[in-house]
Amino acid sequence: MDVIQIPHDTNRLVLHFDTALLQINAYALASSLVGLANAIKEANSIVNPGYAVEVVVERLEDGSFRATLKAVVKKAGNIFSHELSKAIIYGIIATWIYDQTLGADKEPIIIINDESVEIRSGERIIIVPREVYDAKKEVERSERFQSSMSQVFNGALKDPAVTGLKITPPGEWPGLPSVPREQFVLIASRYEADDANAxxxxxxxxxxxxxxxxxxxxxxxxxxxxxxxxxxxxxxxxxxxxxxxxxxxxxxxxxxxxxxxxxxxxxxxxxxxxxxxxxxxxxxxxxxxxxxxxxxx
Known part of the structure; x- marks a missing residue:
């Protein structure tokens, strides 16, 4: 049985495009990066009120085509919080993606513990820190977050050579599966807003x-x-x-x-x-x- 552990604290995300080529369509890359940046900003505004986030692309890599992004969090001028910011944005986004893909065929089993949440589907178990799972439930109510994540997959569809997509922490995470291309349209259309030109x-x-x-x-x-x-x-x-x-x-x-x-x-x-x-x-x-x-x- 595959067990995937979602990390609690990280301020970097790696966007992987599965492709046999050493290049990617510029519009696909730009659209997906903008969507992911907007999703990060929206999630941050909900879980870290009083903190602004700047999303920067640190480097592009071959292999599968990969872009490493860093979320730079700082206090937002005159609007401030007395609490420290939480580096849980990657966990929120990863858990949201697994929710979309694991529930495609059969509703997953959710087991809520004091410190963690287990999402069981078939031969796969996703273990998510409880704080991350609770924050994900709050963030996913945001229309802007949903439509921004939809744009990530819509963007990947612009390059026919892209066969899969995943978002991981930095480093090697061989156990984390990619979302196959056939699910891109499903995820994108599920949250496609009437305001497509917004x-x-x-x-x-x-x-x-x-x-x-x-x-x-x-x-x-x-x-x-x-x-x-x-x-x-x-x-x-x-x-x-x-x-x-x-x-x-x-x-x-x-x-x-x-x-x-x-x-x-x-x-x-x-x-x-x-x-x-x-x-x-x-x-x-x-x-x-x-x-x-x-x-x-």
């Missing part, structure tokens, strides 16, 4: 009207000289506000990840923005320090 963009928004109750009521902002309306969906931001770690006033700015929904004009082929959502608040910039912010940008 994009995520780092943005600095000036607050015109704030809504300090949780929900989907829309704030008003100025962005690039244009007034837009968008709900703020970052739970950590509201928790920081409730704890009086930050105060909000008109004219303050927020550095955010902005989700932009688009549709294509059938005549011109031009993408038109239809609505906006603030999915992550990375920094709060009070009005009185805006001058120094703009000088250093």
């Amino acid at each position: 994009i995520y963009e780092d943005a600095v928004l000036e607050i015109s009207r704030a809504i300090m109750s949780r929900g989907r009521r829309k704030w008003e902002f100025y962005w690039r000289g244009v007034k837009i309306s968008a709900p703020v969906l970052d739970h950590a931001f509201y928790e920081a506000f409730s704890a009086h770690d930050i105060t909000i006033a008109p004219g303050d700015m927020l550095r955010v990840v902005l989700k932009i929904y688009r549709k294509t004009d059938p005549e011109s082929g031009i993408h038109v923005n239809t609505k906006y959502e603030v999915v992550e608040v990375q920094n709060h910039i009070p009005r009185e320090v805006q001058g120094s912010f703009e000088t250093s940008a």
